[in-house]
Amino acid sequence: MTDPRELYQQVILEHNKKPRNFGKLDPCTHHAEGHNPLCGDQLELSLIVENGLVADIKFQGSGCAIDVASASLMTGIVKGKSVAEAEAMVAQFRGMVRGELDPATQAPLLGRLTLFSGVKDLPSRVKCAILPWATLHAALKGEEEASTE
Amino acid sequence: MSATLQPLDITAIRRDFPLLSRVLNGKPVIYLDSAVSGQMPLCAIERMAKYERDEHTNVHRGVSTLSQEATDFYEAAREKVRRFLGAASVREIVWTRGTTEAINLVAQTFGRTVVKAGDELLVSAMEHHANIVPWQMLAQEKGATLKVIPITDDGELILESLDELITERTKLLAVTHVSNVLGTVNPVKEIIARAHARGVPVLVDGAQAVPHLKVDVQDLDADFYVFSGHKLSGPTGIGALYGKLAHLEAMPPWHGGGNMIRSVTWEKTTYMAAPGKFEAGTPPIAAAIGLGAALDYLGNLGLDRIAAQEHDLLVYATERLERIPGLRILGKARDKASVISFVVEGIHPHDMGSLLDGEGVVIRAGHHCAQPLMARYNVPATTRASFAYFNTREDIDVLVSAVEKAIELFK
Numbered sequence: 032m033t034d035p036r037e038l039y040q041q042v043i044l045e046h047n048k049k050p051r052n053f054g055k056l057d058p059c060t061h062h063a064e065g066h067n068p069l070c071g072d073q074l075e076l077s078l079i080v081e082n083g084l085v086a087d088i089k090f091q092g093s094g095c096a097i098d099v100a101s102a103s104l105m106t107g108i109v110k111g112k113s114v115a116e117a118e119a120m121v122a123q124f125r126g127m128v129r130g131e132l133d134p135a136t137q138a139p140l141l142g143r144l145t146l147f148s149g150v151k152d153l154p155s156r157v158k159c160a161i162l163p164w165a166t167l168h169a170a171l172k173g174e175e176e177a178s179t180e
Numbered sequence: 181m182s183a184t185l186q187p188l189d190i191t192a193i194r195r196d197f198p199l200l201s202r203v204l205n206g207k208p209v210i211y212l213d214s215a216v217s218g219q220m221p222l223c224a225i226e227r228m229a230k231y232e233r234d235e236h237t238n239v240h241r242g243v244s245t246l247s248q249e250a251t252d253f254y255e256a257a258r259e260k261v262r263r264f265l266g267a268a269s270v271r272e273i274v275w276t277r278g279t280t281e282a283i284n285l286v287a288q289t290f291g292r293t294v295v296k297a298g299d300e301l302l303v304s305a306m307e308h309h310a311n312i313v314p315w316q317m318l319a320q321e322k323g324a325t326l327k328v329i330p331i332t333d334d335g336e337l338i339l340e341s342l343d344e345l346i347t348e349r350t351k352l353l354a355v356t357h358v359s360n361v362l363g364t365v366n367p368v369k370e371i372i373a374r375a376h377a378r379g380v381p382v383l384v385d386g387a388q389a390v391p392h393l394k395v396d397v398q399d400l401d402a403d404f405y406v407f408s409g410h411k412l413s414g415p416t417g418i419g420a421l422y423g424k425l426a427h428l429e430a431m432p433p434w435h436g437g438g439n440m441i442r443s444v445t446w447e448k449t450t451y452m453a454a455p456g457k458f459e460a461g462t463p464p465i466a467a468a469i470g471l472g473a474a475l476d477y478l479g480n481l482g483l484d485r486i487a488a489q490e491h492d493l494l495v496y497a498t499e500r501l502e503r504i505p506g507l508r509i510l511g512k513a514r515d516k517a518s519v520i521s522f523v524v525e526g527i528h529p530h531d532m533g534s535l536l537d538g539e540g541v542v543i544r545a546g547h548h549c550a551q552p553l554m555a556r557y558n559v560p561a562t563t564r565a566s567f568a569y570f571n572t573r574e575d576i577d578v579l580v581s582a583v584e585k586a587i588e589l590f591k
Contacts, residue, residue: 034205035538039531039589048526070530071547071560093560095528096590153534 038149038156039096042104047096052106054089065092065166065177067158072098076166085109085117090166095159097150102163104144114171116140121168127151128160188485193570196221196477200570207540210575215360215519215566216544218391218413220474227473228415228466239465240439254465257472261420264475265405266396271425274455275463278419279387280310282406283354285421285458286383287314289431290404291352297323300349302380304329304337304366305556306359309549311385315354329355331556335362335511339370346378353382357389361548361562362511363494363519365393369400376401381427387411391568392490392517394483397422413478414471417464428454435460486569490518493567497576504583510557518567521548524583527590529561535589536563539582 059077066073072094079087088110090102105124109117120140126132127141130151138145150160162177169177194200197219202209211219231253237244239251255270262270276282291314295301301315305328312326319326327345330338337355346353353375358365372382381403386395390407397405404427408419423431433440433451437460442450451457478486497520501507506525524532533545544564547554554560565579 035534036589039535044590069546071551071554095530097531156530156534159530 035153038147038153040146042143042146043096043100046100046103050090050099050103052089052103052110053091055091056087056089061170061173063166063170063175063177065162065169067094067098067162068178069158070095072159072162074098074102074162074166076102076163076170078167078170080114080171083113083115085112085114088167090163094162095156097147097156097159098162101147101160105163105167108142108144109167117167118171121164124164125161128157185485185488188481188489188569190489190570190572193481196223197570198222204540204542205538207538210539210541210578212565212567212571212575212579213542213544214391214568214571215388215411215564217410217416218568219570220413220415220470221477223477224414224470224473228470231466231469236466238462250465253469253472254463257468257475260472260475264390264395264479265420265422266398267422268398269425271454272422272428274421274423274428274458275468276406276419276421277417277464278408278410279308279385279406280314280408282404282419282421283310283383283385284314285434286404286406286423287318289434289458290381290423290427291315291318292322293430293432295319295322295324295351298349299324299351300327300347301325302327302329302345302350302353304355305331306335306337306362306364306366306553307354307356307550308360308385308387309551310387311354311356311383312552315352324351328552331364334513335359335364336513337364337366337371339367339374342371342374346375346380350378350380353380354385355382356385356387357395358386358392358517358519359511359553360388360519361521361550361553361564362513363516363521364511364513365389365515365517367515368402372401372403388517388519393487403427409467409471409474412471412474414474415464415467418467418471421458423454425454428458431458433457433460437461439463481569489569490567493571493573493576494518494520496573497565497567497579500576500580501583504580504587506587507583510559510562519564520566521562521564523559523562524587527586529563531590532563532583532586535586536579536582539578539585541579541582543579 056077060080061078064075074092076090088106123138127138128150134145134148166177237246239254241247261273375382383404384402386407405422410416440457440460510521529545546561
């Protein structure tokens with residue numbers, strides 16, 4: 032991919048415009064804040080984990096379209112999944128946008144989120160796509176902060 | 181004078197910059213990022229290569245012909261900087277790695293000497309982090325306070341606030357000559373006069389000014405004036421600090437090491453006079469000589485002709501960008517350099533940056549190392565286009581249509 036327009040597909044643009052699961056869960060069982068010092072993106076995740084399942088999850092913050100769409104789609108896909116599955120998705124997503132995993136064969140849990148695979152060709156934007164996932168990983172591990180640095 | 185000003189031959193000038201004929205992502209490069217780093221003309225690149233190929237050694241070392249030759253070239257470049265800034269003496273020009281190092285040098289020598297607990301330092305709301313953080317660190321170390329000159333929404337300093345902000349505890353005022361985000365050209369001569377009237381010395385960050393306007397440090401009466409070579413069509417890793425000789429002589433040395441000493445015994449070391457005492461270790465010799473060549477190049481083009489070309493681009497780009505619905509330009513000072521920051525409703529500057537990049541348009545998207553200023557305007561970042569003398573109106577047309585395309589995509 033040499034044209035960044037290929038990454039800005041309708042799904043990403045639409046989730047950027049109307050992010051799902053936007054807001055804050057209060058009370059929640061897990062919580063973390065993520066920031067990308069390079070570009071100033073920030074994101075706050077709150078989760079309710081019950082019986083090893085992500086029962087609910089919301090995010091808020093501000094960032095670029097890649098970041099916001101990634102957070103919106105992530106919250107949608109992990110909701111109802113087990114913590115172990117969510118962590119496996121984190122690993123697959125990270126590997127995919129870094130170009131280490133083939134989206135067609137090595138990211139089976141991600142479903143349509145493989146549309147982010149094009150980010151690997153925009154190295155400066157990889158951190159934007161990863162930020163929500165890094166924050167999810169931090170929240171599930173009980174850490175309050177995640178950074179893409 | 182401007183009536184008889186011959187315009188620059190841009191077509192010929194562009195041939196001096198090989199990068200401008202590169203193709204990136206299938207698109208010809210439109211370089212609108214000179215505020216990040218200016219492109220180097222071939223003559224400066226070749227001068228550096230010649231030094232490395234035929235003349236490479238060290239300076240101020242020994243009696244070899246080669247070393248003497250390198251020293252002469254290196255010191256001749258210092259003289260070119262002196263002339264460029266209008267300094268009285270070449271002894272007032274200290275080589276540094278760039279603006280950042282120059283400011284840190286002043287903070288840690290001059291600053292550490294004069295600032296005591298309870299004192300105040302004054303900066304402006306439109307400073308680059310390089311002209312904030314060294315003062316913050318100094319203030320923290322000394323128990324001093326950092327105060328900020330506010331700006332208007334248009335991006336001009338509120339000079340009336342100076343009367344109140346400057347107190348008998350103010351030990352230094354540090355202000356940028358030209359804002360790297362807003363493009364504002366600050367009335368530094370007036371600021372310096374006001375500060376001096378209250379006995380306060382002034383450091384001017386000239387990083388964004390020297391590429392665009394003629395600077396005369398004696399006319400400004402600046403105590404310190406700093407800039408980076410790479411914003412001035414020179415290489416990275418070289419810059420300069422101008423300091424009034426009386427200040428430089430009174431300041432303690434900074435880094436210790438070779439080159440900056442007069443004699444060393446186990447009991448005591450004595451130091452070189454300024455500027456030598458601030459120049460420990462082997463300097464970036466090729467870079468200094470390359471900067472000298474770049475200054476010659478700019479001198480031949482003529483700073484007034486450069487300014488005229490850039491002003492034309494600024495006016496044209498402002499007019500065209502302002503017509504785009506949803507686009508807002510940050511910084512509408514009456515006196516501006518050719519730097520335009522903008523935000524577009526509903527499109528994050530990083531998305532805009534990636535999409536423009538895909539069109540071959542090189543701009544900067546981000547906080548521009550000016551986070552307090554971003555907070556002042558309540559934006560996370562901006563997209564910034566900056567124009568140099570080799571840019572054309574056609575370059576701006578490409579920028580405008582790429583911005584319109586991005587807006588269309590995000591609709």
